[in-house]
Amino acid sequence: MAAVAVNCKGLKKLYCDSCEFGAKGMNAVLDHSSSLQELYVVNLGGLTEDSSVIGPGVAAYSLKKICIKGIHNGQCFGPLIIGSKNLKTLEISLCYGDWDQILEAMAEERVTGLVEVHLKTIRFTDVALAALSNCSNLKILHLINIYYCKNVKLIGQLYINGGKIGDEGLTAIAKRCPNLEELVLSGVNPTCLSLGVVATNCQNLERLALCRSNTIGDAEISCIAAAQCIGLKHLVIMDCPGVTHHGMEALLTTGCPNLVKVNVWNCKRVTDEVWPFWSDFTANSKSYFD
Template sequence: MGQSASTAAIPSRDTHRSKSKSTAIISPMDAEGSESSGEITDGPPDYMRDLPDDCLACIFQSLSSGDRKRCSLVCRRWLRIEGQSRHRLSLNAQPDLLPMIPSLFSRFDAVTKLALKCDRRSVSIGDDALIIISLRCRNLTRLKLRACRELTDAGMAAFAKNCRGLKKLSCGSCAFGAKGMNAVLDNCSALEELSVKRLRGIADGAAAEPIGPGAAASSLKTICLKELYNGQCFGPLIIGAKNLRTLKLFRCSGDWDKLFQAVAERVTGMVEIHLERVPVSDFGLAAISNCLDLEILHLVKTLECTNAGLASVAERCKLLRKLHIDGWKTNRIGDEGLVAVAKHCPNLQELVLIGVNPTKSSLEMLASNCQNLERLALCGSDTVGDPEISCIAAKCIALKKLCIKNCPVSDHGMEALATGCPNLVKVKVKKCRGVTCEGAEWLRSSRVSLAVNLDTVEPEHQDASTSDGGVQENGIEFPPVPSQIAAPSIASSSSGRSASFKARLGLFSGRSLVACTLRRWSSGKSSSGSN
């Protein structure tokens, strides 16, 4: 690869002899210096030759993967340094990878983070390939496995014995089972993060072998389980992870109320809990309330959770600062639960309500008591209209970002925002039929520093179940509720070709938005440039 016949044309320094630029043809090997024949070429000085290897490695690490690959073809020195400085590697985990493993990891001998991904329709690598990789990468700290269905418990056990320094393991759609997972937990005592999705080798029902706790239980800080038919077999691991900080459960069946009661007795230091479509009720929430350090709570489509359960968490978890609730239009969580949050959680900074119907009374109490509330999202709420928005505008002094979706809000609500919320920097309005382009434009002109993003749809195309739309604000201030990721997102105003941009041009809207958009451009107040 380094002995390619590519050439480079370099201008001559001898400009006194001729006004035209002469060129000297050199090979990449000559450009390196140490590989040259010793002859002085007619060209400018090669500053890269004098650059230390460590500096060149830092430059490579700041480049994209494609640029790094192209740079590695310049000369032997660059090929060597690029390989030795690469710590991340992602490989197509199909059987033809096996014969290339020795040469690959001879070049990339410093890899600590490895991803092995296979297409779901293809055959993946087997145990032999994984064992060879583990022998070549004993310093591996992170491993991601995707659709590696040919890996067995034996292969995972051998890997775990060779890579005992593993700190993060993520596996999805793999076929090994409890024995392979237990081998990792027994041998990788430094494991801090574990993410498991659709682990097909776990048996259902009473035949399931318990997973954990193992030697890694004391070091684990994050556990994420997704789409497991028998996720409760991880119960011993969760109970034994005394230093666990984050627990995320997505679409995992089982009796989680009973498990949470056992967890609450031993694991009380959790600060973040995500529950999505998990069979948990108020009994489980009462157990969660024993985590007095809890700061982040997501309740997404947990149908058995009511105001009473939310109140029990709010009364004891006074450090709560981020709360996401997707009530799925069940109306089991409403004013009563939100009032409890307002009374007991003064540190609340972010509140996302989807399919929940708060009224002016609960919103007013939240605004009055939660003086640090900076981010608020109201989606699919039938009770949030102009009076509620006016209340938010008058009371939420610290509010910086507001998202309103599929709520009965009109231009009058936009008028209230023109004079309220002094710290407001961004407003997103989507699928609110009462808000017109003229109303949004008036708000922009009234507060020139405010970024207003309006996205409308034709009434006949508006989905009644828009509470599933989620809230996304560049993935930072308003992280999407996990169940909403696949749904159409609210496009950020920072994207020049986003859906909301097209909507403002009238491509997706029943109204003509061209005129007001052109007026906004001509005045130089486009919201797309203010983010």
């Protein structure tokens, strides 16, 4: 890796998957690659010592994207992440340990140009999310199988897949994200307590997906309808066994005046009784019902 670093001065993208070199080889690249823009590191086998420190190196000035996955002591990339002031995209997946300190330090060091962040199956708390809230350019935040998280700031798109977010966390999101345009909840179990706040506070919300939830039922769909979520144009309800035709009737007859597209998949309690209401709704819209 030292030879690659010294001889490939124009290197812009590096992808390492299941390689056996460690911190020394990675630092050689970072110390010599002043043009490196994208770094992907997956299952780096040589990182066996907890004391490994990677970066920042000269590459920190050029890096726009960092993706690390499946690294037991992934925190050793902390100096690189914190030192990459021009970073636009950060992806951390399946990396053990507590990430609060690194994400907080990143915000304190003014890595505020982040536009897109993906955090999957890692551990952090509200401390880290509060730090991310200082990234004023953040537009896309994906949280997948995360733990103990409650708060995020105003962003355009939010995807939450699994994890332990409930009413408290979703209410915090709704209160702090008035400009939210797209919200996807999969494997999350909110109730009308938080969905009502989302519908009321997020007036710019255009796309809402509620998937694989055991708590979303008629009351939750009815509260979205009652809040008159005026920006909502596309609603997806999938694998929510608590939703019946009663909830759909409330949605189609009383709420969301600009709704033009609804997809309902695998909600077996939505019966044919909803079709008269649906016919009236589709007469003046582009919607379809799957």
